[in-house]
Amino acid sequence: MSLVSRLRAYAAEAFGLAERPEPVDDTHLAATALLVHVARVDGILAPAESDRLARLVLGRYAATPEAANALIARASAFDAETRDVASLVEMLPHAADDAERARLLAMAWSVAGADGTVDEFEEALVWRLGRLLGFDEAAIGQARAEAAGRSESAS
Secondary structure, three states: OOHHHHHHHHHHHHOOOOOOOOOOOHHHHHHHHHHHHHHHOOOOOOHHHHHHHHHHHHHHOOOOHHHHHHHHHHHHHHHHHOOOHHHHHHHOOOOOOHHHHHHHHHHHHHHHOOOOOOOHHHHHHHHHHHHHOOOOHHHHHHHHHHHHHHHHHHO
């Protein structure tokens, strides 16, 4: 924690001021919540999945590690309150182009496979996500292969 952050926290505590969370784009919140859901669907949030999630969010939806962690925390809470993955997909803009939706699907595959295996729950969820995003089986399989290729080259 930086000196400025500690001073802000001290001032907030001393003067009874609640810290306000940074405003978050709803699209980024929904996309991150989808990735959190994928990471937790098997009941285990492996350290590799958590690390991959943080790296993906940092590279795509947040400018700093602190902002990425804050977004993931908010997305985790949001995911817990959301009844279904379809509700999260509905929050994504309908105008999102194929490339953006494909990128999100590849990110989901990447998170699912971060621990070295994609179990049946993860696989079923990401396939369903692909369908909800409007992709056919071939495109979903291609996104999986691309995510696996990127994971191997990053290792």
